[in-house]
Amino acid sequence: MKNKWMNFLSGSVKVKVQGKGIERFVNKCLRNGIHIWNVKKQDEHTATFFIFLKDVRAMRVMVRKSGCKLFFIGKSGLPFLGKKMLRNTGFLIGIFLFFALVFLLSNMVWNVRIEGAKPETEYRILKELKQMGVEKGAFQFLLDPPEVIQQKLTDRIETITWVGVELKGTTFYFQVVEKKKPKEPEAVGVRHLVAKKKAVITHMFVEEGQPLVAVHDYVNKGQVLVSGIIGKEGKTKLVPARGKIFGETWYKSTVVLPFDSVFQVYTGKYMEKHYIAIGSFSLPVWGFKKPPFSHYKTENQKRALQFWRWKLPIYYERVIYRENEEVKRSYTWNEALQKAKEMARNELEGKLETDASIVGEKILHATKENGKVKVEIHYQVVENIAIPQPIVQGD
């Protein structure tokens, strides 16, 4: 038995033979190598059977001599299917276009939803997003990944504390948490103001309460600066002491800085390559050249393409090659000292409150060891040293 699939691939024709001596005709066909199957006798002088498409010509020749009549009554198989399809090209194109369209549309952004933001913040976010290309009709695989968008948004808009970015299907969801300026605690309990560390008072500004210290006084940690108990002896009254007491305080910091250091610095030149990846195989789409850099770092962004609601196992991959170069930096003794001072100062300023100021600095000693400079610096800082201490009632 021949394989049915072969019949399908090569195409077959159903024929009807009418006339006398059909059997003789069939025998003759067989002897001439024409394959016949599914022979059925309709009546005395009619039979139907199937032959291969390639045997049609030979069969026609045979019929002429046999005195039978031949009718073609049916056709099946791939060649005919192909012909039919050619005739219905429009339909095929339509199907293809439909899938292409669905594919394209499922990879677009159709909605940008922002939740939890005030109208003006929402407007600003929308503007930023537009700048990043996140808007209706943008292709998802050309956009930054959600984490990067999140990072950029939090960096660029200072009124939001946190923004959650989520891409669900074709919709971007932004969950915004806005910064709320903490309100001054209005109703505070009765309290003293005490020193948070030892200092020499430089100036003071008391809003409420009984100051117990004067300018140029030396105070220790925990010493009461402004008392919350006011009024004369016997007629005292408890109030929440308020005010700012500035005192000179002292800090010591140590900085260790190497003279020579090597950095990897990006030069700003980069090159992109785009791929369509299926499994482990990736097909380059754009960017076929080798990166023209001798030192570079690569950055991979991989996105699954979608069809309708499903993620396909096909990925759009973007590889960014960033050129970097080694930069060697070496300081002289003076430069290193300068740099160390700068670093220490910056570090200290980061720790201090905004109303504090550094009034003096002095290098205690600087040593050179193992190619590093070690600097100890003493700072004089004027800052608010008052911190509240509640008065425990019932004493």
Add this chain to the structure above:
Amino acid sequence: MMKKWRQQVRNWLTNQLELPADLVMDLPRITMIGHIHIYIENHRGLLTFSDKELRLLLKQGQLLVRGEQFVIKTILPEEILLEGKIHHVIYLDE
């Protein structure tokens, strides 16, 4: 006379050397699956065929198959596969 003698030699050969009879003696090999399929090898051509009857030429004599709803599933120069309801398989000697 000669023909008969050759036949006898062949008969003897099959018996003594245990060769398959259909090869040596050019006999048809008929395989039936229940009464729905019949597969005949070594025939010599179609004589008549209708949906109730199939007559095949053999090397010696004819084979007549009777039944209903006959369809020749495949036919090759020496093989034939018939499908239908088979009632009788008859040898006609000549």
